[in-house]
Amino acid sequence: MNVITNVEEKATEKVWEPKIIAFLCNWCSYAGADLAGVSRIQYPPTVRVIRVMCTGRMNPSFVIKAFQNGADGVLVAGCHPGDCHYIQGNLYARRRYSILAGLIEFLGIERERFMMSWVSASEGGKFAKVVTELTDRVKKLGPQNQLRRP
Amino acid sequence: MSKEGIKSEIIDLLKSGKIKSFVGYEKGTNPFFLRPLITSSVEEVKKADFSVLCVSNLVRYVIDDFKIALPRGKTRDSRPIAVVVKGCDSRAVNVLLQEHIIKRSDVFLIGMPCNGVIDPKAAESLWYERNKTHDPTKIRISNEGMFEIADGKEEIKLADFDEIESEKCKVCMHNNPVIYDELVWDKVDDKKVTRGERYKKVDDYEKLDPEKKWLFWSDEFSKCIRCYGCKNICPLCYCEECTLAKDKEKAVLPNEKIWKTSWIDKEVNFSNNVAYHMNRAMHLAGRCVDCGECERACPVDIPLRLLYTKVEKDIYERYGYESGMDSEVKPVLATFDINDKEEFIEG
Structure with a gap:
């Protein structure tokens, strides 16, 4: 019995680690994350990847929903402008997220929790850098409680 | 054009069957607000009114007309609806045209250049504070201000127009309709905001x-x-089914126990x-x-x-x-x- 309770206690004592939801585009950023893994580049295990076919497929409500369901940070990554598999998807996304970023800031929701970046299939190192930076920022802020659902 | 001129034109159009209905404003029981008038009868059009109390945006009713479910075998009357639009309302029509929700031939736009409309809530609370006769029928509101009609024809000024003007109108940049077929009265000067x-x-x-x-x-x-x-x-x-007000749907297949996701829950928290x-x-x-x-x-x-x-x-x-x-x-x-x-x- 004692052993089990000790294990449980140890589990609850665990330090808080942020949960980061990363929406990665299938053709560039997902391959970039894959490359980071294959090249054995170290990056924090805080990130949970959701693969979308294109950043242009992303509805801004995905980001809001992620925050509602308890994400501490959200990363949206896609191909560099001009490199999109669907020619122009990321250019639509850029306009959309410029407005969402302004809105998040205007409402006083911590802007540092949302990050958008361009990561190509060859930039494994950049993906690791981006994730590390977002994790550091979110760790400083602590758990996200503004939009979290009860 | 004048108020009477535009009314007789609408009556002519209705009689000849060139428009199917008219959406405008008429005097109701609330002295601070002209209620929407939606009609296809000639007699009712005579009640139409145009003033600083034309607060509501009537373009909504044009959209609602498209949403009415018709009995099987019946087709929608494709004749235009005559609708009164202010500067802001006419821009809403433009957005609907841009998004191919309506066609230009679906609406007959009666433009109403305006120098701002009143804020009914503000006007009502000011009237409660300052009135002397306690008679809501004895109010006259124009673009000079709010007046109370005392004994005989004497008028007491209760508020300046600035005090009762709607907030949105104080910062309006388009006082004249940007798209119209007829104007109720001559164009006004923009406020140069x-x-x-x-x-x-x-x-x-x-x-x-x-x-x-x-x-x-x-x-x-x-x-x-x-x-x-x-x-x-x-x-x-104008969406038929709004994603912001959607119930969670149960999955169609009986052995699926999950609920289909709704992106925004209806639950109020x-x-x-x-x-x-x-x-x-x-x-x-x-x-x-x-x-x-x-x-x-x-x-x-x-x-x-x-x-x-x-x-x-x-x-x-x-x-x-x-x-x-x-x-x-x-x-x-x-x-x-x-x-x-x-x-x-x-x-």
């Missing part, structure tokens, strides 16, 4: 600390009861309220024409116009686009420029 004046309130809020901003907005959003008044009155919320208003602001990005109807309909007075004006400002400053000015151009978020600013993108 600058962009700086228009976005002053938004700028002030942007300067606040994030904590203060969040405190302000969380106070406002926690009041929301999700009555969907803002969505139901909006002339641009603070988190869902913020999500609802953020999503609505995103849906109105580059479309909102600032007719102010959402704020007027809101029973708990959430400053929705402030939120939507912020989005409008971002769109204007980043992409130089103003909603509803031209029905031929593409909506701003449905297009792109390879050289768009991307200072918010990191890494």
